[in-house]
Amino acid sequence: MSEAVLDSGAEAPGKQALVEDWSRDKQVFGVPWGKAMMWIFLLSDTFIFSCFLVGYMMVRISTTDPWPNPSEVFALEAFGYPVPLLLIAIMTFVLITSSGTMALAVNMGYRKDRKKTFWLMVATAALGATFVGMQAFEWTKLIMEGVRPWGNPFGAAQFGSSFFMITGFHGMHVSAGVIYLLVVAFRVRNGFYEKRGGNYEIVEIAGLYWHFVDLVWVFIFAFFYLW
Amino acid sequence: MSYVAIADRDHEQEHHDPQTFITKYIWSQDHKVIAVQYGITAIFVGLIALSLSAMMRLQLGFPDEFTFINPENYYQFITMHGMIMVIYLLTALFLGGFGNYLIPLMCGSRDMVFPYLNMLSYWVYLLSVIILVVSFFVPGGSTGAGWTLYPPQAIMQGTPGIDLGIILMLVSLAVFIVAFTMGGLNYVTTVLQARCKGMTLMRMPLSVWGIFTATVLGLLAFPALLVSAIMMLLDKTLLTSFFMPAISSMGADPGYTGGSPILFQHLFWFFGHPEVYIVALPAFGIVSDLLSTHARKNIFGYRMMVWAIIAIGGLSFVVWAHHMYVSGMNPYFGFFFATTTLIIAVPTAVKVYNWVLTLWEGNIHLRVPMLFSIGFIFTFIHGGLTGLFLGNVTIDLPLSDTYFVVAHFHMVMGVSPILVVFGAIYHWWPKITGKMYNETLGKWHFWMTFLGTYAIYLPMHYLGFAGVPRRYFAMGNTEFLPESAQDLNAVITMSALFVALTQILFFVNMIWSLWKGPKSDPNPWDATTLEWQTPDHPPKHGNWGHDLPVVHRWAYDYSVPGYDDDFIPQNVPAGKAPAGRGHGGEH
Numbered sequence: 001m002s003e004a005v006l007d008s009g010a011e012a013p014g015k016q017a018l019v020e021d022w023s024r025d026k027q028v029f030g031v032p033w034g035k036a037m038m039w040i041f042l043l044s045d046t047f048i049f050s051c052f053l054v055g056y057m058m059v060r061i062s063t064t065d066p067w068p069n070p071s072e073v074f075a076l077e078a079f080g081y082p083v084p085l086l087l088i089a090i091m092t093f094v095l096i097t098s099s100g101t102m103a104l105a106v107n108m109g110y111r112k113d114r115k116k117t118f119w120l121m122v123a124t125a126a127l128g129a130t131f132v133g134m135q136a137f138e139w140t141k142l143i144m145e146g147v148r149p150w151g152n153p154f155g156a157a158q159f160g161s162s163f164f165m166i167t168g169f170h171g172m173h174v175s176a177g178v179i180y181l182l183v184v185a186f187r188v189r190n191g192f193y194e195k196r197g198g199n200y201e202i203v204e205i206a207g208l209y210w211h212f213v214d215l216v217w218v219f220i221f222a223f224f225y226l227w
Numbered sequence: 228m229s230y231v232a233i234a235d236r237d238h239e240q241e242h243h244d245p246q247t248f249i250t251k252y253i254w255s256q257d258h259k260v261i262a263v264q265y266g267i268t269a270i271f272v273g274l275i276a277l278s279l280s281a282m283m284r285l286q287l288g289f290p291d292e293f294t295f296i297n298p299e300n301y302y303q304f305i306t307m308h309g310m311i312m313v314i315y316l317l318t319a320l321f322l323g324g325f326g327n328y329l330i331p332l333m334c335g336s337r338d339m340v341f342p343y344l345n346m347l348s349y350w351v352y353l354l355s356v357i358i359l360v361v362s363f364f365v366p367g368g369s370t371g372a373g374w375t376l377y378p379p380q381a382i383m384q385g386t387p388g389i390d391l392g393i394i395l396m397l398v399s400l401a402v403f404i405v406a407f408t409m410g411g412l413n414y415v416t417t418v419l420q421a422r423c424k425g426m427t428l429m430r431m432p433l434s435v436w437g438i439f440t441a442t443v444l445g446l447l448a449f450p451a452l453l454v455s456a457i458m459m460l461l462d463k464t465l466l467t468s469f470f471m472p473a474i475s476s477m478g479a480d481p482g483y484t485g486g487s488p489i490l491f492q493h494l495f496w497f498f499g500h501p502e503v504y505i506v507a508l509p510a511f512g513i514v515s516d517l518l519s520t521h522a523r524k525n526i527f528g529y530r531m532m533v534w535a536i537i538a539i540g541g542l543s544f545v546v547w548a549h550h551m552y553v554s555g556m557n558p559y560f561g562f563f564f565a566t567t568t569l570i571i572a573v574p575t576a577v578k579v580y581n582w583v584l585t586l587w588e589g590n591i592h593l594r595v596p597m598l599f600s601i602g603f604i605f606t607f608i609h610g611g612l613t614g615l616f617l618g619n620v621t622i623d624l625p626l627s628d629t630y631f632v633v634a635h636f637h638m639v640m641g642v643s644p645i646l647v648v649f650g651a652i653y654h655w656w657p658k659i660t661g662k663m664y665n666e667t668l669g670k671w672h673f674w675m676t677f678l679g680t681y682a683i684y685l686p687m688h689y690l691g692f693a694g695v696p697r698r699y700f701a702m703g704n705t706e707f708l709p710e711s712a713q714d715l716n717a718v719i720t721m722s723a724l725f726v727a728l729t730q731i732l733f734f735v736n737m738i739w740s741l742w743k744g745p746k747s748d749p750n751p752w753d754a755t756t757l758e759w760q761t762p763d764h765p766p767k768h769g770n771w772g773h774d775l776p777v778v779h780r781w782a783y784d785y786s787v788p789g790y791d792d793d794f795i796p797q798n799v800p801a802g803k804a805p806a807g808r809g810h811g812g813e814h
Contacts, residue, residue: 026422
């Protein structure tokens with residue numbers, strides 16, 4: 001056997017490239033350890049959110065009480081008219097915008113532009129914090145209207161249970177992400193990664209997490225608010 | 228873009244050897260120390276679970292003789308015995324223990340990719356164990372819901388431990404899952420990304436393949452358990468109704484409406500069935516290496532073995548509802564799950580045939596690890612065949628909830644993995660400690676355990692056919708049962724106590740070995756895999772001294788014709804020795 005073939009990791013098209021990646025020694029993917037680990041973690045986390053959403057769908061199908069109409073429950077009063085899903089639309093816009101600033105931060109990270117990376121990450125974190133703030137507002141509004149985990153005035157009790165559980169779990173992910181982004185951002189600014197060989201892969205790894213949280217929100221939005 | 232493998236940057240990396248006792252043995256980031264910590268903790272809780280089973284057997288064998296066992300205790304014992312054995316002992320021992328020890332050594336790595344996370348994994352696991360043990364002592368005691376924790380009864384009046392017991396159980400599971408995730412991410416990333424030069428995936432020993440695949444299963448299956456634990460915690464503490472239907476309890480209305488208990492069963496078994504293979508696949512892998520090493524023969528059909536492990540892992544995610552044939556689900560659903568369940572028999576049978584064919588005409592050394600491995604083949608075939616019975620809906624319906632089921636799963640995922648655990652401990656003990664144990668005592672331990680477990684579980688199949696229900700505290704006036712069933716139960720109890728006491732031999736042997744055992748050879752079994760080729764014995768922090776090993780062949784070059792020794796270690800260059808029959812890793 002020729003050892004050279006094993007090590008080359010040469011670019012080859014399509015299926016052949018896949019086979020070569022997986023039959024290489026040392027490593028399957030040409031990425032840093034942390035990035036590989038983040039991808040695997042996100043795969044695992046996908047299963048957590050899938051279980052939450054499937055569980056929610058099943059209780060929604062099996063409950064005998066009528067399900068509240070999300071267009072009415074999540075409506076906000078604007079200019080004297082109830083606008084369905086107004087707040088959620090803004091929240092979704094904010095979160096998706098934050099994914100944009102994150103992508104720019106990753107780009108600036110690879111260009112080793114520490115200042116721009118820092119500010120773009122702070123902007124991302126600020127948008128994330130805004131999202132969590134609006135979520136807190138939404139929770140408060142619903143709680144004032146009498147929605148509780150164990151029941152609500154609009155219909156099936158599982159509405160409140162699923163709502164608080166799923167958006168709460170997602171909100172925790174966003175909050176953790178805000179902290180994570182800020183830690184990385186300040187380390188970028190104070191030169192922490194310069195001492196470690198000037199490697200800014202961590203910005204992209206944090207970005208993967210952030211985009212994932214964003215993607216999960218799209219599914220929650222579709223299955224909870226639009227259904 | 229060409230990316231320089233991090234393993235190639237080895238010389239850039241700093242290796243701070245731990246200095247003090249505390250950093251060396253307690254807050255250690257060395258995968259070998261973490262492995263031993265995991266192992267000791269897991270065996271410690273395992274002993275708790277073992278004594279619980281002894282108490283259950285005392286009640287079943289000699290009803291009304293032991294007044295300190297009342298029905299509430301009995302259900303608590305059942306629950307904690309099952310939960311501890313499956314999750315806190317076997318999962319933690321195979322993945323946290325053997326996974327941690329073997330993956331970096333067998334793959335030729337310095338350590339896990341993220342040692343600090345690995346250390347956290349152990350301490351969070353210890354926290355989950357402490358929460359679990361605390362639940363024995365809270366008011367109302369630990370939960371008595373059965374290890375499956377089925378709602379509604381798990382959180383309803385009348386089940387022992389519905390106050391704090393069930394809450395602590397669920398919290399402990401959630402904490403365990405956090406710990407497992409931190410460790411599991413490390414194991415998977417290490418196998419995928421941090422192997423040494425020449426170590427392709429298809430040259431990895433089957434132990435690593437088994438542990439790796441099981442870890443992937445764990446990372447995808449434990450989320451379902453986490454979600455069901457969170458939902459049940461909310462049902463218990465905040466009176467949500469995810470799993471709780473409108474129900475009246477002791478004449479009162481606890482306030483639940485319209486939840487779905489079947490949802491819990493689906494979530495639980497979506498975790499629960501892969502969990503069986505999380506325990507079984509590492510055992511499959513390890514036993515393959517043990518058989519090959521001690522039969523001085525390459526494993527038969529290495530590639531088939533790898534693909535069988537992957538196939539079993541994949542199939543294990545589409546069979547979960549075979550645990551639910553009696554839950555009232557749609558019969559067509561049952562038909563689907565019976566089909567997928569029986570398909571699993573194909574890759575599993577491939578593995579069994581290959582183990583037997585590995586022994587065929589081998590130069591078999593009946594040393595202690597080999598005895599346990601051969602014992603495993605027996606118990607596994609036995610438990611696997613009863614699985615074919617239970618996988619069919621029509622046969623499962625009458626046998627479900629009888630002792631036949633108890634016998635089946637104890638044979639296939641209790642005794643079988645435990646025999647491999649013992650075999651593996653005897654096999655790698657010299658590497659871990661640098662000492663040898665007493666061979667004769669080890670053989671006594673094997674024969675008494677092996678024959679003893681058969682004396683326990685073989686009669687249980689008969690009890691099951693006779694219709695003895697499982698999980699009952701006492702039989703009462705069950706006229707359809709012959710009186711001899713009780714005699715059989717007494718015999719089973721005596722065998723169980725015998726087997727439990729036999730384990731003392733194991734601990735005596737190991738403590739003696741640590742204290743006075745003779746120094747072992749660095750490679751006492753003449754094995755080919757990398758962990759036996761370390762420059763230090765036992766391996767030190769960093770595993771490989773100055774230079775990482777380079778692998779030139781697969782892990783099974785035993786008895787290669789035309790070579791003096793009957794084994795060629797994986798790091799012997801191709802020019803210096805002929806390649807074996809399997810031409811391992813050739814593409």
